[in-house]
Amino acid sequence: MDTGLMFFRFAVGALECVVVSDGQPEPPWEPSLEDYFPAVPGDVLRDACHGRSTLTCGYNCLFVSTPDGMAVVDTGLGASFLGYGEYIEPLVGQLEGGMTSAGLSRSELAAVVFTHLHQDHSRGAIWSGDVRFPVATAFAHASEVAFWSASVDLPSAQPHLEAARETIRLYGEKLRPFEYDTEILPGVRALAAPGHTPGHSAIMLQSRGERLLCVGDTFYDPLQLTNPTWSTPWDLDAPASIASRRHLLERAADEHILIHAYHLPFPGLGHVERRGTTFTWHPISS
Structure with a gap:
């Protein structure tokens, strides 16, 4: 698989969409499931995985x-x-190679919306030491901006601190903090999904009766649908992240909303179905 040229076009009503991959490491570079769910007893994890030991971690930018x-x-x-x-x-x-392949121009990008400011979601906008999308306005939840701007002592947050603060600094006045249940752009609304980080947000696209729910890091793997109480070391508030995950999955399942999952295998698009108190993932093939 050529990770540099993966893009997938689709539409949500009148909103034309493209998922562009920033990369998707394959074996032997896939991360271990034990690293993502260290609190789960080994025998329970092995039974749930049905022999699988790694997680396919994509980086699906929408x-x-x-x-x-x-x-x-x-x-x-x-x-x-x-x-x-x-x-x-x-x-x-x-990302930028994929954008070029998809006919997208970084110099014309009007907005960058961050579900949160972890480095794997924000560094692509500032990795060169300057903003990569020069005319874009940036959006992040007000609590997210406040958290990373203050003293951060949590060990699991430390790897992300530099990129988060650099994003805030470089965008400066062009970074627009938002609140939940706010329409950021026409057809683009921020929804509450705190827990993974204090201002972690889901993004709902809506047009002509069609919807897409971008869930950010609400889940990393389908295992968190069949086991919604499983958290990762990067969930800064595990109980809140579990509550957010359940709420969003219930809504997506009950209302048949298409999901964009940032870390699932490319393109990270699919639907969820209720199975009692758990859920199953039905991906859309690229």
Whole structure:
């Protein structure tokens, strides 16, 4: 698979959309499920995985053509990234190449919407030491901006601190904090999804009776649909993240809303179905 040239076009009503991959490491570089769910007993994890030991971690950035211009929801890790080890550098940072392949121009991008400011969602916008989308206005939840701007002592937050603060600094007055249940752009609304980070947001697209729910890091793997109480070490408030996950999954299942899942295998699009108190994932093939 050529991770640098993956893009997938679709539409939500009148909103033209493109998922562009920033990368999707394949075996032997897929991360271990034990690293994502260390609190789950080994035998329980093995039974739930049915022999699988790794997680396919994609970085699926969503472009949306709105009446106010082209916007992107989350921006990947960016080029020259070594934070997970040297092996990762050629496997991620593919966003701009994918944009070119898809006919998208970074110089014309009007808006960058962050579900949250973790480095794998924000660094793609600032990795060069300057904003990569020079005319874009940036949007992040007010609590997210406040959290990363203050003293951050939580160990699991430390790897993300530099990118978050640099994003806030570089965008400056062009960073617009928002509140939940706010229409950021025409047809683009922020929904509450706190827990993973204090201002973690879901993004709902809506046009002509069609909807798409971007869930950010509400879940990393389908295992968190069949086991909604499983949290990762990066969920800063685990109980809140579980509550957000249940709420969003219930709504998506009951209202038959298409989901965009940032970290699921490319393109990260699919539907969820209720199975009692749990859920199942039905991906849309690219």
